[in-house]
Amino acid sequence: MEKVVSSELWKTVLCKNVIRIDFQGGNKYCRNNNCQCDELDIPFENLFEFYAHIFSIFDRMNTEYLASYLIDNFDQFNIHFDSVNKTIERYEDAFYFLEADELSMSKDLFKDIKMILQDSTTTQLLLVKLFSLLIAIDRLFGKLIQERPVEELYTLFPHVTSSGILVHKIPSSVQENFHDIENELTTESLNDPNESIVYQHIRNVTSISIELSYDSRFVKLQEKYNQPLSEKRLEEISIGFIPIELEFKNYQFDRDNKTENLESFNVKHFKSSHYSESLINKFVTLLKSNSDFIISSELNTELKVQNRLKDELKKENYMTSLIFPGTFHVRGNEVDLESLFNNSYINYSQTLTCKGETLGNVIKTNPYKEIFNGVEKVENISPGREIIFYDTHLGRIAVLICADLLNDNLIYTITRCGTNIVFVMAMHSNPSGGQFEDYIHKLGNVSKSIVIICNYPLPKDNSQSNVVTKYVYLPSKGIKPWKSCSHEIEVKKMGDILKKHCKN
Known part of the structure; x- marks a missing residue:
């Protein structure tokens, strides 16, 4: 200096x-x-x-x-x-x-x-x-x-530019509605009274300069998928949650014959028609309910099922805007990504439209350090390097996989890119506490993002199998997350979630 x-x-x-x-x-x-x-x-x-x-x-x-x-x-x-x-x-x-x-x-x-x-x-x-x-x-x-x-x-x-990449935020009905909704549902403001107007101005600036550690791509949602969102306020938006279809005992681990290292894991009964039929039926039920978004958890939806869901979507005229069908391990060459990942595994999901089109790939950026309960680390999982933002009438949407919420550089990218909603497909014992909660609050405080998590809680025994937990975090300080736990599919309107939040 x-x-x-x-x-x-x-x-x-x-x-x-x-x-x-x-x-x-x-x-x-x-x-x-x-x-x-x-x-x-x-x-x-x-x-x-x-x-x-x-x-x-x-x-x-x-x-x-x-x-x-x-x-x-x-x-x-x-x-x-x-x-x-x-x-x-x-x-x-x-x-x-x-x-x-x-x-x-x-x-x-x-x-x-x-x-x-x-x-x-x-x-x-x-x-x-x-x-x-x-x-x-x-x-x-x-x-x-x-x-x-x-x-x-x-x-x-x-x-x-030489000082970073300039990104422009998009108009967000989420942010426009949220303050009004808070005032309607509460007798006192939930905003921090000490928040400086300078920080409000900085946050509201729409053109922002960022240094990105991850490749970022911005996708404008086509009007035929975007239009249903344009006619709704935040509280009218509905989210469909798909429960886990697998039990802990269904997972098996693959070892490299030469090194004995764990390479990946899959499901013992993929050849069984029950798994895919049951999962597809759950998606179809939610699609017929006209949910605006549908999300499942991490390591629930094998690639063949994701592709079958795409075929199913092409048969009917559904109204869902975006579908995050859940992830599973695939090799890079199975999804035309061999140039990036060669023959190694990635934790992967597609982002689908209601017409069965793939808008983008969601690839976990953090490889596992440890699998489940004390199982040694997997050696052959490659991290993703790209994050795709979907620009909609609601605002800018990002999609993450589980522990990506703990990635400082990725969270920095999300907050600086003006993200309004973050969907997370997770598999974790408690994504509502500890580091997860700290990072979610960071997202809320910096970018005012709403965080929606569909999680498979890692079972210590079979008593928790097939359970999925759902969390919705609002950006206001001092509000506990909405949480629900069930074995069944569930559709929730944001208005009901907001009321639950404000009661807390």
Whole structure:
């Protein structure tokens, strides 16, 4: 870190070589040693580069510093934001209908940005103006998107910059409805009264810059699957849960003949028609109930059954938007993923539409360290490296498998990508306590995500076989999760779950 004279800090902010700035301490860290931060002749090629650069400045430390200042000086933000926003609005017409690579940083725009920042008399005031720029440019991006067909959002974002990948959040009826529902069902607000308005602004910014440890893909749900969701409020959405079809005694383990290491495990009676018939019938029952989403647990649905379900879906006109049929171990070459996984196993599920189309693959990112109760680790399970986000009228949806909820990098990706609902197919003794609960709360606090889990609790004996537990976590603090445990299929409306939450 290198000390910066406060009067020169505005130049540091506009230096593309800066990696990190500590506003309170007056320190900077640049990519190049002895960087003078004086090469200010339009250092940013386009508006995306500049936006991602200033977004990265608002790390936790600088955001806390800004928040502490604005507690007693919030009028400063209102004054400067109005001025900054008017400056940025002057360039709206010039940017309309341009392609992403044409949103260049003009000399006039960069001159105006310099004028905004350089007359800051204090570091706090500089940070306020920078924060105002962040929100004003984010609003400009939002207006540019509104002028285009929805499909063109995916030509602008995600956008790769030198400071990270810019991702744009999508409108979410989940978030729009949730606050109103809380107020209807409770006599007092469930929001943290001490939450700073600065953090609300940061969370509500729709364009976000992220460094991704996982490949991320954004899929726009086709309108024929999306339309049923557009006509419903959050409390009207229904979720169908599929119970486990297997018993603990049905699982068997495969060993490598040479090394004696466990490679994977499968089910003894896959050749039995009862397993597949019973499971398919449960899916069909839920499909006929017009559940909006259907989910099963981890290690419940063998690949042949997933594929048979696809065939079944093509026979009728069902209304379900997305189906997460449950996972099982498959070899990479069985699902046309041999280029990524060769001949090793993956813990795998498809994401299906009600027409039997595969929208994406769900692959567990965390290989097992231990199987069930004390069984040694499996050697030949490969972790996934991609997460797919499904953009719907409800909001952005992600799908995980069990212990992926404990993956810091994956949770970071989910929270930063503006995820509104997270579905989890799990197989765990208690996904409602310990680390699981900590990470779920982290999701709720940071991204305001609703987390929906369909879980097969690992049985210590056969007494728990065929039981599935369901959990729904809401993002509000201090509310216990909705939980249900049964052997049967179950359809729950979010409105009933919300009422149960608020009673707790």
